[in-house]
Amino acid sequence: MNEHSTKGAYVDSGKEFKRDTNYIETRITRDGADGFSVEPGRYRLIAARACPWANRSIIVRRLLGLENAISLGTPGPTHDKRSWTFDLDPGGKDPVLGIERLQEAYFKRDPGYPRGITVPAIVDVNTGEVVTNNFPQITLDFSTEWTEYHREGAPELYPEDLREEIDTVNRRVFTEINNGVYRCGFAGSQEAYEDAYDRLFTALDWLEERLSSQRYLVGDTITEADVRLFTTLVRFDPVYHGHFKCNRNKLTEMPVLWSYARDLFQTPGFGDTVDFDQIKKHYYVVHEDINPTGIVPKGPSLENWHSDHQRERLGGSPFGRGTPPSAAL
Structure with a gap:
């Protein structure tokens, strides 16, 4: 097998997909308890x-305005x-870290690192070592530990009075939807696939009902919960519906979720971070065991993401008393 191939890396025949959630749990905090303190310019988000x-x-x-504190x-x-490789950068190297493969930063931290080389990862620019790849905690720490460097008017994405509800919603969204689409796509048996499929659409139906009477998942402004759901919804029709066989219906055929997703897409900080071409190329090219031809579909049409969503009638506002971020850097 070609050493650069990914074939066979995702589907375990006869079994359900189980995500490895053992991440590097080191945190970057104000008090530096884990040895890494909040310092602007010290870290690079990959x-x-x-x-x-x-x-x-x-x-x-982007929502919090941390662009000048944490490079990307x-x-x-x-x-x-x-x-993952830096093939979009001149010379195929990250311009700050000077590496071709993210793997190099993982191996600088642990030469025998045995797990997947995942993104997002935060690297200490001074040492070139990965600090953490614990993606659920990274965004929470951006909200709670980096407050000194938030932009003026930044939203509260993880407000203390809503954290319990946000955490509860996030748990179900992760297990049934964020990871649920992967449990469908990487299922190794018909039984595992059908169980994942049923769980996924049960949860999507729950959200369709929940969001019919409120503009956002928790409270009346955007929170961490909306961010976590959005990144799955925006990939649903271009990838998960066909590639992962999540095909009971398209997102565009679920009126409430489709309006909700467009509302977020049109909110500064959401849609302007999305690159549909990269999204489709990633899934359809990398997952050789699911799509051995490597052909990337031309569709679906994506212009409709900018159509009127009419979610304002439910009240609330994306940034509450705050303001939207400035134009993307």
Whole structure:
């Protein structure tokens, strides 16, 4: 097998898909308890625009105005078994870290690192070592530990009075939807696929009902919960419906969720972080065991993301008393 191939890396025949959630849990905090304190300019966020987990961190960084405090490196949409690569940058190297493969930063931290080379990852620019790839905690820490460097008018994405409800919603969204589409796509048996499919659409129906009477998932402004759901919804019709066989219906055929997704897409900080070409290329090229031809579909039409959503009638406002971020850097 070609060493750069990804074939066979995702589907375990006869079994359900189980995500490895053992991440590097080191945190960057104000008090530096784990040895890494909040310092502007010290860290680089490595986040591929193709990846939904990484897309979250790009959105939150932008909403909070952390662009000048935390730099951003963006690997290309495809990768091999070994690592995400910086093939979009001049010379195929990240211009700050000087590396071709994100794997190099993981191995600087742990030469025998045994797990997947995942994004998002935060790298200490001074040492070139990965600090963390714990994607759920990265965005929460952007909201709670980096407050000194938030832009004026930044939204509260994880307000204390709503954290319990946000955490509850996020747990179901993660297990049934964010990871649920992967449980469908990477199922190794018919039974595993059908179970994942049923769970996914049960949860989407729950959201269709929940969002019919409120503009946002929790409270009356955007929160961490909306960010986490959005990155799955925006990939649903271009990828998950066909490639992952999540095909009971398209997002565009679920009126409430489709309006909600367009509302977020048109909110500064959301749609302007999305690159549909990279998204489609990533899934259809990298997952050779699911799409062995490597052909990337031309459709679906994506112009309708800019159509009127009419969600304002439900009240609320995306930034509450705050303001939208300035034009994307």
